Amino acid sequence: MAAIELRGLTKVYPGGVKALDSLDLMVPDGEFFALLGPSGCGKTTLLRTIAGLETATDGSVVIGERDVTGVQPGGRDVAMVFQDYALFPHMDVTDNIAYPLRIKKVAKATRAGRAREVGERLGLAHLMDRRPGQLSGGQQQRVALARVMATQAQAFLFDEPLSNLDARLRLEARTFLKKLQRELGVTTVFVTHDQAEALAMADRMAVMENGHIRQIGTPAEVFQRPANTFVAAFIGSTPMNLLEGVVRGERLEVAGCKLPVPASAEGRLSDGEQIVYGVRPEYMTYAAEPVEGAFGGRVAIVENLGAVHLVTLEVGGVLVQVVVPEGSEPAPGAEGFAVPRGDRALIYRDGNVV
């Protein structure tokens, strides 16, 4: 068990592409930490640099008080699950799980016993003699996890561990993985491009863009109070409403509507200032009758999301989305009003939250 600390980590690829730009990050012992970002943001490079598969151009990687920046991957005492699992196709499940022990020169009988133990724990007992090619995607993933557990490493690194499973299985695997991490208590860093996955599984997460970390926090913090418009737009299964507006005295003028200043920004705005007003569709209530301090417009589209509906209002030439509980959704074309929650609406100035 160990904490992972990155100090001023920089990675420049030959050809001048800067994948990581002077990153600082601290993952405490036992934490389940998510690296989230769009493809090409450097999250996988960051994970591979922690593993030692990429060498840092500058800065240092510290795992459990030990500076491992120049240490080979095998000497870092970390274990990694690859996106494609990388199970050895010519070995059966037992040999795959026992492979890290084989490298450590553990006796054959001992490592077979350990492999069986770990395999049983992950529900693989009846598959121990199969080859990876004879397993389903979910089973392969569990073998990959078992192999990592067998190492008893200080930290686990997962590269998109769920992206190769189909949608249904992914939800099950998500719960399974989080439970497993809780039980093992091993510091785990995982990479994902799926914000829902990061929110669901992580204790804390970092949102990355172009080699920079744009926000670090718990899923609740990142979801409720995105630090900038990039994070605001990236997090959430229904995108956040980000609307340009102007400060007019004690009120805001956004999309032609008069709105009160949200609690978070009270007393911190000056008259006539250009701002971006951000509010999640989930943090607004819908009304059919005119209400004070609300977006008023015409219902353009109603999307069924199951237990809720996503209603898109056309307000003064821009689109505003609001989530409405089932049963009370309006008909398209009707007049509607969306009231932002004052404690959840956010004001962005120059892209950063006020």
Added chain:
Amino acid sequence: MTRFVLGRIGFYTLIAVLLAFFTVPLLWLAAAPFTSNPTYEVSLPDFTVANFAAILEHPYALGSLYNSLLLAVGTAVLVVLLAALAAYALSRVRLPGRDALLYALLLLSSIITGTAAMVPLFQLAVELDLIDSQLGLILILTGGLLPAAVFMLKDFMDSTPKSYEESARVFGASPLQIVGHVVVPLVRPGLATIAVWSIANVWGNFLMPYLLLSDIEKQPGAVIMFTLYTEGGQANLPLLSTFGLLYSVPVVLMYLFVSKKYGFRFHGGIKR
């Protein structure tokens, strides 16, 4: 409908003619050794084994098959070993001008074993004191086959995902362990292909041994076949056909064995 039927008939007639064209020589090879007085025609054999007795009495026939085996296996072992190491390195390490180098080697190698290089190769062998030496011949044959083998194997290694090796690396495997535990088992079908291809190539090579070996006791089957003439200078058909059969059987057996044992299959383990 009629057009379709006529088309089919025409198609299968063509196939039958083509098949016959390729089958007749094979039939001859199967029948002639068991015929007392074979001619160029395919005829029903009278199942004599006199021809085999005669070939056994030939002073160099069996020895030449052993020589063929020695040359072929020796060359194959060298080619597989060296090509695997080179292909792995070329596939995994980025070098400027790597592809150009490979293409140049491939192009030049077709000259090395070809007729164009006959004289310089002979000269070289004399200078290096490798003339009339089976080892020297193996080295020269290896040199000729290596570029194509490297080229083919590199392609094979390129298509093997890197994450297998990275996975082993993170578990702490040394480069040699990675090669032994992971890379070789993964590319085994490729290695088998190269081995078979090398053996078949050397087995059928006439020019190089003819040129570089002078002692008839060291000559392989392909050269000995060339000496199977009667006193009158005519082709000795009983001996030729019998020796031809013996000469081709090992290669056919090898193909069957390798394709059964390795074949081309991929076990999975990488989720695509």
